[in-house]
Amino acid sequence: MALYSEKVMDHFRNPRNVGVIEDANGIGEVGNAKCGDIMKMYLKIEDDIVKDVKFETFGCGSAIASSSMATELIKGQPLSEVRKLTNKAVAEALDGLPDYKMHCSVLAEEAIQSALADYEKRTGKHVE
């Protein structure tokens, strides 16, 4: 049996939305190098919709795959949907993660929520 599902391996090998958005209006960074995982999310929000999202990740295969899947789940979505994104949804969309790797999906959720909070702070808007 493989360590990861095919979907995890696909998102790990071909991560979607990798990179930086120079004029992002919401940026979130979570994790720390000591623990071995850092995720940075860049959001470009227009009219309460995620027009573009990119990520950078230092971490294991499931951390990279979780970041990639999380960006796919919120791209083009209204902010109200982004707010509802959970780690469970990320893990499920990846056809599951090994138990000891669930924290990678938690990190992805936190990175997105942190970027959203940054957007709120910058614009003074409040997302329900």
Next chain:
Amino acid sequence: MIYADNAATTKLSEAALCTMTDLLREVWGNPSSLYTHGQEAKEVLEKAREEIAAVIGASPREITFTSGGSEADNQAIRSAAERGRIKGKKHIISTAFEHHAVLHTLEKLRKEGYEITLLDVHENGLVTPEEVGAAIREDTCLVTIMTANNEIGTIQPIREIGAVCRARGVLFHTDAVQAVGHIPLNVADDNIDLLSASAHKFHGPKGVGFLYARKGILLSNLIEGGAQERGKRAGTENVPGIGAMATALKEANANMAQNAAYLTKLRDRLIAGLKEIPHSALNGDEKRRLPGNVNFCFEGIEGESLLLLLDDKGIQASSGSACTSGSLDPSHVLLAIGRVHDVAHGSLRLSLGEDLSEEDIDYIIRSVKEVVTYLRGFSPIWRDLMSGKKEFIL
């Protein structure tokens, strides 16, 4: 496929495989039975014991067969601790980067009231005999220091350490799991009292190993039962495994000089190639290391993703990152030689075998360079390092 994880396990040699299948098919009797078929199995056992003893300069009676290196480590340490306790000596000296079979046994002994001193292994991954001498006390009952480290391959000055121990009347055990069959070892010349070995590290089968205990050292049982192994290790012997282990060890020993010279050449080529990667560092002393061991840290990336991408390129290796250890902390070995967490997560161990060619080494170098560059390309740490927001460690 390029298999570069020989420190994890090695492929069974053809000769060992033949011995094993022959024994499974033909010599399936119980060595404790007194009829002919049982006694044939007994003969296989005793011949294996003689052959293994000869390779390490021991006498056959000093060899006890075990299920592998971990059991041998446990039994050696438990035995010495028990002898010490009887004499009122409950202090044990070891190092911070031993295998967990040793460290976890020592941790248990600590809870049972023993005092444990873990010596510093320094940046180069080497212990000095002087520091061992300085740490020995009146109540020291055992010094246990590995011959070669399983992650960074550094080879300890065990002969000198053994001499210090002998002069002070303290037992010396060495976990030689990574060394036996790879570098010359002689228990008499090297002043070793107890030594652990595992067959699958020298192209023998898994699930079998041995413990050498110098004549006169009383072993304590881990497994109680029948009178096998002179009553020191109960359970019907793994005759095919033990026979195959002897075949593999004889073979490894016969080819040792040639293999070591070849692997050293490959190793040094690989080290030179990987050193070209900026902000990387070799772990452990460059020369005093096992012929096939290469271990690097690459700043700004994480080891598990490196391994997965190398696997996609047909290269099988290992890492000391937290994600591969199944805990939040990276390898205790890398931390012991002073690598900080951030850097230790980005480690790669390549342990080479004789089946690899120089072309394979060049392919590994190209692939590692490619993968490290790719992963750094979207690493937020690397971005911070490159922009000057964070300072490089390596």
